[in-house]
Amino acid sequence: MTTTIRERERRTGWMLIIPAMLVLAFVYAYPIARSFWLSLFTENLGTQLQPVFSGLNNYGRMIQDGRFWQTIANTMVFTISTLVLELILGMGIALVLNQAFKGRGAVRTIAIIPWALPTALIATTWAWIFNDQFGVVNDILLRLGIIDTGINWLGNPAPAMLSVIIADVWKTTSFVAILLLAGLQSISNDLYEAHSIDGASPWQSFRQITLPLLMPQILIASLFRFAQAFGIFDLIQVMTGGGPGGATETVSIYIYATVMRYLDFGYGAALVVVTFVLLVAVVALAAFFLSKLRTATTGDA
Amino acid sequence: MAKLELSHLNKTYSPKIIPVKDVSLDVDDGEFLTLLGPSGCGKSTILRLIAGLEQPTRGEIRIDGKNVTQHSPGDRNIAMVFQSYALYPHMTVYDNMASGLKLKRVSSEEIRRRIEQVSLFLGLGNLMQRKPGQLSGGQRQRVALGRALVRQPDVFLLDEPLSNLDALLREQVRAELKQIFESQNTPVVYVTHDQTEAMTLSTKVAVLSNGDLQQLDPPRRIYTHPANRFVAGFVGSPQMNLLDLKCEGKFAILGNYKIPLPGRMTPPPEITLGVRPEHVRLAEPSDTHTLQGKVILKENLGMSDLLSVKVKGAENQTLRALLPSDRPWSAEEVTLALPPDLIHWFDVETGDRLTSENLQPVY
Numbered sequence: 001m002t003t004t005i006r007e008r009e010r011r012t013g014w015m016l017i018i019p020a021m022l023v024l025a026f027v028y029a030y031p032i033a034r035s036f037w038l039s040l041f042t043e044n045l046g047t048q049l050q051p052v053f054s055g056l057n058n059y060g061r062m063i064q065d066g067r068f069w070q071t072i073a074n075t076m077v078f079t080i081s082t083l084v085l086e087l088i089l090g091m092g093i094a095l096v097l098n099q100a101f102k103g104r105g106a107v108r109t110i111a112i113i114p115w116a117l118p119t120a121l122i123a124t125t126w127a128w129i130f131n132d133q134f135g136v137v138n139d140i141l142l143r144l145g146i147i148d149t150g151i152n153w154l155g156n157p158a159p160a161m162l163s164v165i166i167a168d169v170w171k172t173t174s175f176v177a178i179l180l181l182a183g184l185q186s187i188s189n190d191l192y193e194a195h196s197i198d199g200a201s202p203w204q205s206f207r208q209i210t211l212p213l214l215m216p217q218i219l220i221a222s223l224f225r226f227a228q229a230f231g232i233f234d235l236i237q238v239m240t241g242g243g244p245g246g247a248t249e250t251v252s253i254y255i256y257a258t259v260m261r262y263l264d265f266g267y268g269a270a271l272v273v274v275t276f277v278l279l280v281a282v283v284a285l286a287a288f289f290l291s292k293l294r295t296a297t298t299g300d301a
Numbered sequence: 302m303a304k305l306e307l308s309h310l311n312k313t314y315s316p317k318i319i320p321v322k323d324v325s326l327d328v329d330d331g332e333f334l335t336l337l338g339p340s341g342c343g344k345s346t347i348l349r350l351i352a353g354l355e356q357p358t359r360g361e362i363r364i365d366g367k368n369v370t371q372h373s374p375g376d377r378n379i380a381m382v383f384q385s386y387a388l389y390p391h392m393t394v395y396d397n398m399a400s401g402l403k404l405k406r407v408s409s410e411e412i413r414r415r416i417e418q419v420s421l422f423l424g425l426g427n428l429m430q431r432k433p434g435q436l437s438g439g440q441r442q443r444v445a446l447g448r449a450l451v452r453q454p455d456v457f458l459l460d461e462p463l464s465n466l467d468a469l470l471r472e473q474v475r476a477e478l479k480q481i482f483e484s485q486n487t488p489v490v491y492v493t494h495d496q497t498e499a500m501t502l503s504t505k506v507a508v509l510s511n512g513d514l515q516q517l518d519p520p521r522r523i524y525t526h527p528a529n530r531f532v533a534g535f536v537g538s539p540q541m542n543l544l545d546l547k548c549e550g551k552f553a554i555l556g557n558y559k560i561p562l563p564g565r566m567t568p569p570p571e572i573t574l575g576v577r578p579e580h581v582r583l584a585e586p587s588d589t590h591t592l593q594g595k596v597i598l599k600e601n602l603g604m605s606d607l608l609s610v611k612v613k614g615a616e617n618q619t620l621r622a623l624l625p626s627d628r629p630w631s632a633e634e635v636t637l638a639l640p641p642d643l644i645h646w647f648d649v650e651t652g653d654r655l656t657s658e659n660l661q662p663v664y
Contacts, residue, residue, distance in 0.1 A: 190387035193354050198401035198452075199375030208400075212391045 032276060038269035045263055058270035068271065070246060071254040078165060078236075078250060079229040085169045086225060087218065090176030097177065098184040108181075115175040123238035126167035130154055130239075154240050157247030164236050164248055168229070176221045183217030184210070215293050223286040230279055251275050303365040303455035304329050305351070305488045310360035312346055312512075320346040321357070322512040328456075328488035335491045335499040335520075338509035339535065344492045347509075348458050351490060352381050364455050375404070380449035381458040384465065386441050388433040388448075395429040398448045415451045422481075423447050439470045446481065457482070457489040463498060475501060496536050500524070508532045530652035533575045533645060539607055542581070544574045544618050545649055556614030558592050560639065562646070572655070575645035578607060581622035584636040592637045594620065601626070610635060 003011075039058050041051040062068055097108055114122070129136045130153035138150040153159045187210065195205045211218075233252040236242060242249035242257070249257075251271070259268035305328040312321040320343040328334045336344035349355045351362060353374035362370045369377045380401075388397050395416060402412045420426050423443045433441055442462060449457060462478075463471045479502055482489050493499055499506050500520045508515040508523065508531075516528035527533035533541045544555065548568040552559035555574070562568055584591040594610035597619070601607075603626075610620045622637055646655040 188385060188387065190383050190385045191389060193352075193374075194381065194383060194387035195389075195400070196354070197352055197374045197377075197379060197381050199404040201375075204404065209389065 032273075035269045035272045035276075038266060039273050041266045043264075043266040049263065049265075051266070054266070058267050059274075061267060062270060062274065067246065067249075068251075068254065071249050071251045074161070074246075074248060075230060075232070075250040075252075077161065078168070078232060078248075079226060081165045082168045082172070082229050083222060083225050085165070086173045086176045087222065089169065089173045090180055090221070093173065093177035094180035094184055097181050108178075111174045112178060113174070114171050115178075117171070119171065119234045120238050122171050123167065123235045126163065126170070127154065127239045130159075130163045155244050157244060160240050160244055160248050164239055167239060168232070168235055171235070172225065172228075176225065179221045179224075180214060180217050183214045187213050216290060219286060219290050219293060223283060223290075226282060226286070227279060230275075230282075303488060304363075305456050305490065306361075306363040306366075307347070307351070308361045308363070310347065310350060310362070311358050312343075312350060312355065313358040320512050321350065323360075324507075324509075324512075324514050325360075326507060326514075326517065328490060330488060331483075331486045331504075333482055333489045333491065333502055333504045335493060335503040335506045336509060337493060337496060337499040337506050337536070338515075339494055341511075342509040343512040344494075344509050345460060346512075348381075348460055348490060348492050351456070352379055352458055353377055377456075378452075378454050379456045379458055380452040380454035382445045382449050382460065382462045384461040386433075386445040386462075386465075388441060388444055390433050393430050393432060394425060394436070394444050394447075397433070397444060398451050401448065401452050412451075415453070416447075419447045419450045422450075438466055439474065442466060442474060446478075450481070450485075455487065457485070457487055459489065459491045461493055462491075463493070463495070478502060496538065499536075508535060510535075526654070527575070527645060528654055530573060530575070530647045533647065533654075537577055539578045539621060539623060541575050541577045541645075542620050543647075544620070546572055546574050548572055555592065555618065556612040556616075558590070558612065558614070560590065560644070561641065563641075569649070571649045573647040573649050573652070575647060576639050576643060578621045578623040579605075580640055580643040581620065581624075581637050582640070583624060584638040588638040590638065590641070592620070592639070594635060594637065596633055596635055608635065610637065 038051075040053060040055060042054040042057060043049060043051040093111060097104065097111065128134070132138060132150050132152040132155065135150075135153065137153065138147075141147045142150065151159055153163045191209050191213075192205055195209055200208065231252050232250050233256065236248050236250060237253055237256075240248045242253040252275075255268055255271045255275070258264050258271060305326075307324060307326045310321055310324045311319070313319045320341075322343075324343075324347060326334065336347055338344050346355065350357050353369070353372060357370065360370075361368055364377060364379075389400065392400065398416050398419070399412050402415065407415075416429075420429065423446060425440075425443060425447055428436065428440060428444070433444065436444065442465070445462070449459075459478075463474055466474060475498060482502075491498070491502060500523075503520050505518060506520050506523050507517045508528075510531050516523060516532045518526070518528075523532060523536050527536060527541075530543060534543055546553040546555055546560070548554070548562065548570060549559070551562050551568060553562060553572050553574055554560075560574065562572070592612050594612040596608050597611055598609040599606055600609075602623075605623050606626050608622045608624060610622060612618055612620055620637070622635075647653065648655055
């Protein structure tokens with residue numbers, strides 16, 4: 001029996017791809033499918049932790065669940081605020097790091113350190129920084145005479161949200177900056193020179209050359225940051241535990257509490273499924289724009 | 302319209318790195334000046350100084366009599382074509398060409414009119430809505446030219462615009478460039494290391510080496526009267542034969558042969574003889590001064606053969622001769638003649654051209 005080269009190549013191809021597919025199936029597909037299956041059952045203390053089929057009941061309950069909608073709102077506030085701040089600050093840092101100056105290599109390395117540190121450590125540090133009695137922030141504000149009495153940062157809803165946003169921005173801006181810096185470096189200096197000979201000011205060059213050509217990196221950074229911020233858990237869990245009074249409770253923390261504290265497995269699974277679908281929808285949307293953008297900048301279909 | 306003047310231009314990066322040393326040049330309307338030299342000679346730096354992308358350490362740049370040395374690039378009304386073309390990859394061909402005019406707040410009607418005119422001229426009409434990524438190298442090059450032309454600048458600057466094209470296309474675009482800029486009546490400064498481009502396009506050529514201006518002359522004269530040994534060796538292909546010879550009385554000694562020095566020259570102890578391979582010919586019976594030599598290498602160039610010849614008695618000297626392929630010669634031994642009026646003499650020490658009235662050929 002003879003096989004053509006093409007057939008043999010195809011067989012080799014399958015053999016090479018199967019291990020990766022198996023890993024994906026076990027690590028991603030199975031848990032998602034299992035969660036969806038679990039979400040169709042009621043399995044909590046009321047049923048003595050036995051699964052009882054209840055159809056879409058869990059989803060119906062979710063629509064009525066004010067705490068769920070509050071956590072969605074908290075997550076969106078956190079996600080959008082950090083995303084916007086990190087993009088703006090990250091762009092600024094990337095533009096500076098893209099300039100030639102003495103010690104640029106060292107500064108670039110230092111810039112990435114916050115992102116490389118363990119989140120729990122950073123969260124603990126920031127919790128102390130915002131501590132109402134001994135925190136640095138209150139101390140500085142008091143000394144400058146901006147406030148008369150210390151603010152209870154983590155004990156009040158709005159300041160607590162602000163605190164976790166600041167901590168996250170501090171930690172992750174450098175990641176965005178490095179991503180954008182890679183994009184900036186791929187833009188040829190000739191373009192800026194040609195543009196300046198055409199009579200463009202630096203601001204015009206930034207808007208007409210840098211921004212459009214950096215769009216793929218901006219979108220990728222947004223996508224990464226959106227997915228990460230939407231699932232934020234560790235930083236907030238350590239800093240506020242979702243408090244005060246649920247003011248900083250995000251979807252992940254709520255799911256954790258539902259499953260691990262209230263032992264409501266069926267409802268927790270339904271929350272996971274909805275969060276998953278939301279996230280996939282956003283990622284798909286971003287991927288779609290990304291491919292559009294590629295076509296727009298390079299002209300390749 | 303305008304005149305470009307550079308006076309005592311100097312650019313110093315550090316005491317040891319001086320890419321431009323005291324260069325003064327004028328380029329008039331309709332003149333096409335080529336800055337020619339090997340890489341690192343400072344030709345691109347001069348162009349960038351004119352464009353305002355870099356600031357001179359000393360010296361002045363004047364356009365139309367106005368000192369623009371301190372003006373930013375956008376205020377000099379110049380257009381530059383980059384080696385990489387520097388087309389904006391996210392804009393269509395039309396927007397690429399319109400960009401400079403929009404920044405100068407030219408009315409959109411005027412922009413449309415100018416682009417239509419230039420695109421007709423360059424044959425870009427059907428490419429207007431394409432992105433640079435969808436164009437061939439030759440088309441990109443033409444868009445880059447178009448972007449410069451629609452600006453209607455006071456000075457055109459071109460930085461090795463042909464070097465990214467393949468050989469065949471380069472020849473075709475070179476001819477187009479000549480036509481385009483002959484119709485412009487604007488000073489053009491063109492940078493290249495390719496002597497063919499310099500010879501065919503320019504009305505005058507500035508040969509540069511190590512930041513120094515070696516010679517500024519029309520291309521023909523650069524070829525016939527190289528100012529020094531560097532220019533002689535750099536311009537012309539195949540390269541000019543440059544042989545360091547001892548002198549005896551009124552003769553330079555090449556192996557067993559004596560080559561007469563021109564009349565009034567006081568013979569130095571040593572002298573550099575320069576003769577182009579294409580001027581070396583097979584000896585004829587009427588020739589009085591001939592050289593015999595052994596052929597060590599024959600390179601077929603198509604319409605002619607390039608021979609490397611060891612002259613009898615001077616085994617360490619090689620003379621190259623470009624001979625028509627159809628002429629017969631023995632494969633091993635040739636007798637050659639050097640036309641006395643086509644021999645150049647250079648000072649061994651300084652490399653400067655040594656002249657005397659008898660020496661200068663008349664064209």
